[in-house]
Amino acid sequence: xxxxxxxxxxxxxxxxxxxxxxxxxxxxxxxxxxxxxxxxxxxxxxxxxxxxxxxxxxxxxxxxxxxxxxxxxxxxxxxxxxxxxxxxxxxxxxxxxxxxxxxxxxxxxxxxxxxxxxxxxxxxxxxxxxxxxxxxxxxxxxxxxxxxxxxxxxxxxxxxxxxxxxxxxxxxxxxxxxxxxxxxxxxxxxxxxxxxxxxxxxxxxxxxxxxxxxxxxxxxxxxxxxxxxxxxxxxxxxxxxxxxxxxxxxxxxxxxxxxxxxxxxxxxxxxxxxxxxxxxxxxxxxxxxxxxxxxxxxxxxxxxxxxxxxxxxxxxxxxxxxxxxxxxxxxxxxxxxxxxxxxxxxxxxxxxxxxxxxxxxxxxxxxxxxxxxxxxxxxxxxxxxxxxxxxxxxxxxxxxxxxxxxxxxxxxxxxxxxxxxxxxxxxxxxxxxxxxxxxxxxxxxxxxxxxxxxxxxxxxxxxxxxxxxxxxxxxxxx
Amino acid sequence: xxxxxxxxxxxxxxxxxxxxxxxxxxxxxxxxxxxxxxxxxxxxxxxxxxxxxxxxxxxxxxxxxxxxxxxxxxxxxxxxxxxxxxxxxxxxxxxxxxxxxxxxxxxxxxxxxxxxxxxxxxxxxxxxxxxxxxxxxxxxxxxxxxxxxxxxxxxxxxxxxxxxxxxxxxxxxxxxxxxxxxxxxxxxxxxxxxxxxxxxxxxxxxxxxxxxxxxxxxxxxxxxxxxxxxxxxxxxxxxxxxxxxxxxxxxxxxxxxxxxxxxxxxxxxxxxxxxxxxxxxxxxxxxxxxxxxxxxxxxxxxxxxxxxxxxxxxxxxxxxxxxxxxxxxxxxxxxxxxxxxxxxxxxxxxxxxxxxxxxxxxxxxxxxxxxxxxxxxxxxxxxxxxxxxxxxxxxxxxxxxxxxxxxxxxxxxxxxxxxxxxxxxxxxxxxxxxxxxxxxxxxxxxxxxxxxxxx
Numbered sequence: 052x053x054x055x056x057x058x059x060x061x062x063x064x065x066x067x068x069x070x071x072x073x074x075x076x077x078x079x080x081x082x083x084x085x086x087x088x089x090x091x092x093x094x095x096x097x098x099x100x101x102x103x104x105x106x107x108x109x110x111x112x113x114x115x116x117x118x119x120x121x122x123x124x125x126x127x128x129x130x131x132x133x134x135x136x137x138x139x140x141x142x143x144x145x146x147x148x149x150x151x152x153x154x155x156x157x158x159x160x161x162x163x164x165x166x167x168x169x170x171x172x173x174x175x176x177x178x179x180x181x182x183x184x185x186x187x188x189x190x191x192x193x194x195x196x197x198x199x200x201x202x203x204x205x206x207x208x209x210x211x212x213x214x215x216x217x218x219x220x221x222x223x224x225x226x227x228x229x230x231x232x233x234x235x236x237x238x239x240x241x242x243x244x245x246x247x248x249x250x251x252x253x254x255x256x257x258x259x260x261x262x263x264x265x266x267x268x269x270x271x272x273x274x275x276x277x278x279x280x281x282x283x284x285x286x287x288x289x290x291x292x293x294x295x296x297x298x299x300x301x302x303x304x305x306x307x308x309x310x311x312x313x314x315x316x317x318x319x320x321x322x323x324x325x326x327x328x329x330x331x332x333x334x335x336x337x338x339x340x341x342x343x344x345x346x347x348x349x350x351x352x353x354x355x356x357x358x359x360x361x362x363x364x365x366x367x368x369x370x371x372x373x374x375x376x377x378x379x380x381x382x383x384x385x386x387x388x389x390x391x392x393x394x395x396x397x398x399x400x401x402x403x404x405x406x407x408x409x410x411x412x413x414x415x416x417x418x419x420x421x422x423x424x425x426x427x428x429x430x431x432x433x434x435x436x437x438x439x440x441x442x443x444x445x446x447x448x449x450x451x452x453x454x455x456x457x458x459x460x461x462x463x464x465x466x467x468x469x470x471x472x473x474x475x476x477x478x479x480x481x482x483x484x485x486x487x488x489x490x491x492x493x494x495x496x497x498x499x500x501x502x503x504x505x506x507x508x509x510x511x512x513x514x515x516x517x518x519x520x521x522x523x524x525x526x527x528x529x
Numbered sequence: 530x531x532x533x534x535x536x537x538x539x540x541x542x543x544x545x546x547x548x549x550x551x552x553x554x555x556x557x558x559x560x561x562x563x564x565x566x567x568x569x570x571x572x573x574x575x576x577x578x579x580x581x582x583x584x585x586x587x588x589x590x591x592x593x594x595x596x597x598x599x600x601x602x603x604x605x606x607x608x609x610x611x612x613x614x615x616x617x618x619x620x621x622x623x624x625x626x627x628x629x630x631x632x633x634x635x636x637x638x639x640x641x642x643x644x645x646x647x648x649x650x651x652x653x654x655x656x657x658x659x660x661x662x663x664x665x666x667x668x669x670x671x672x673x674x675x676x677x678x679x680x681x682x683x684x685x686x687x688x689x690x691x692x693x694x695x696x697x698x699x700x701x702x703x704x705x706x707x708x709x710x711x712x713x714x715x716x717x718x719x720x721x722x723x724x725x726x727x728x729x730x731x732x733x734x735x736x737x738x739x740x741x742x743x744x745x746x747x748x749x750x751x752x753x754x755x756x757x758x759x760x761x762x763x764x765x766x767x768x769x770x771x772x773x774x775x776x777x778x779x780x781x782x783x784x785x786x787x788x789x790x791x792x793x794x795x796x797x798x799x800x801x802x803x804x805x806x807x808x809x810x811x812x813x814x815x816x817x818x819x820x821x822x823x824x825x826x827x828x829x830x831x832x833x834x835x836x837x838x839x840x841x842x843x844x845x846x847x848x849x850x851x852x853x854x855x856x857x858x859x860x861x862x863x864x865x866x867x868x869x870x871x872x873x874x875x876x877x878x879x880x881x882x883x884x885x886x887x888x889x890x891x892x893x894x895x896x897x898x899x900x901x902x903x904x905x906x907x908x909x910x911x912x913x914x915x916x917x918x919x920x921x922x923x924x925x926x927x928x929x930x931x932x933x934x935x936x937x938x939x940x941x942x943x944x945x946x947x948x949x950x951x952x953x954x955x956x957x958x959x960x961x962x963x964x965x966x967x968x969x970x971x972x973x974x975x976x977x978x979x980x981x982x983x984x
Binding site for chain 1: 556561562567570571573575610613617643647651665668704772850897902911931977
């Protein structure tokens, strides 16, 4: 039975108050994080919350209301409040609004989790972080940091169209970072990436990372970076490691294909998109090696689920095929407004926030090469790995990324380390210059994707592999 | 709320040190795009945060479940969690009883404002934009928070805020923006903001590319907000200082003598609570006095670690054990550059006073997607947004397209680099937190633009 009754009460009350459609999400959530610094635990937090969020549609206007109380009476009040808000929205109403169909499923879905991360003793988890930071400290780190985060979200979704869906998703991940402090700057190295790697998985994901085994290396690399030569300011061939490719995909493809941005719904804050719907199906986004999929069905990836927050079942879809833009991330209302017939990418941070168009797993299909082959085929270039900074314009065109480390590539060989590597470019020009792509794909998880007002933090996945891009401007400095 | 806090402290009993924050926040936000309301949300509820220190070990937990059974389980779980944690040698102890400077700035009408009131402000903004496409939000927030601890501190504060932040978009796609933030919704004039945004959008039409390079700039208050935020969080953060990641050298003239920067929660227009998450009262604190850097901001933990008599400056927050203390009411003191009308809708008279002195430079409305390349030098990359104009011989001559920059923020405000400070500090809303920044416009000698945004 779970908490379907509260969600049902909310939906019924919203309809009785005048809504023509309503849905409600009851959620119980748990979150735990621990961080260590220089051999000591720095922070341990365990959060839990429970609540219901109700969405009501009156005419073409939406309203949303959320409360942390789960009784049927509180749920009914929330449903009525959502409808009242929708009626207020009608003071500045938009065009007629329909929703693309979503089959009314009654289902239960559980994400993968072999080892319950909340059941792993805190002492064991703390020992891991403390030991990893001690090793980094012993190997030259001025600041040695380690972190894990785990989430559990149990939800009950009901809609006036007949959906009744229960889902339970567990997510885990973590990582380590070493910072070396120089006279005028700091240098950082992280494993497997800054703030860590995450997925829909249990503690087995953190175990597999083997954080202790990489601690000495990242510390010594951070110290070595302080005296390494600067990345040259030039235009050259650029090889990106898989984790940096994941963020490149996230920022310059994932956000650009969000339909709400394309329609202008995020114009004042997150921004719009350079993509024009009139060119869907024909626009050359990148080279023929570029095949981007939207795939929330990927087992273990951070953006995976059974159903999105509108009750649309997870399904794989092409976003870019052979370099041509063919698909978007859409919701039931945005898709209808754009004349498309699919949704499935609407998610909320939790019960207290409005579901909106979000990335799921947006990734690049693997290519035919290996990283070794890519390096061997490069006469003169720079290889960059592990994101350090990211910035992109409000149309998702002009980007500048910095990474923690770079290497000179000369005559097909990986040479000396370079510090402060950065590169900049324009999305479609950059993607069209991709001429080699590795088969060594990893589904990287991004647990800190910000969007929306009030702000929401989303969890997204990005399968990615190392790749080479031609004639890229690198070494941009202050 | 006081009863709830006392109940939780009672459940902890004498088993350790503990502090509790009970936070009841009503957040309501009406969002519009393409000139209609497309997202309209509200949420309300009580959230509890409990921190316990037992046998030298510390743990923190939060919950929204406040029925008796859930509350008892929450307390037991948090204590049990602390007992199995590694020791916490940096525990600074709890704040003792201390009076508040005030109960906070709160307007009951704003706290109870409904969706109709916000929708009317949106209607006014849209109508005043004269047919241009509009997008943005109108927000009201009411907050009541009680803090209590086993050390005897027990305080309650309230806060309200209202804000509007919206753009108008001209046919060419050029955006103009207008913003307002205050304690009371009654101070908001959506029609005035809509007219400003529309006029700026029209004045931005026909923008052309400009060669990248170093330009003298006049930064509007919103762009200054970005600079102040980075200086505060990367430079004046007591944790960053302790870890050697900050540029800060207290007592040295690291900034131009015209710069006086404070965190001023005692300002009558300040949004936020009069105490921090550790129960420490917040007071006005200068970070820079006439160009001279002052001591960093602290929570109790960073103050304890700093030693030498350092005390919390009331800047603890829920994330400060990991990211360090943070200021939420930054105020850059206005300057003495006299206001001057420059004609046209682009610049207010306070901004115009700065523009009038520029031989060749750029007027920048906003910075966007700014990220730190190096925390020590606060070298930042980002882009301009919502309008850039070329200034020639003290006159705004034409709009230019957005540009990317890579610039060290402290260097931009270094001695000799600040050529003028506007005479009016404007209150601006924050996107990711409740608080305000009050900033005037700034005229700076040099800003490093590294490329055009459109390539």
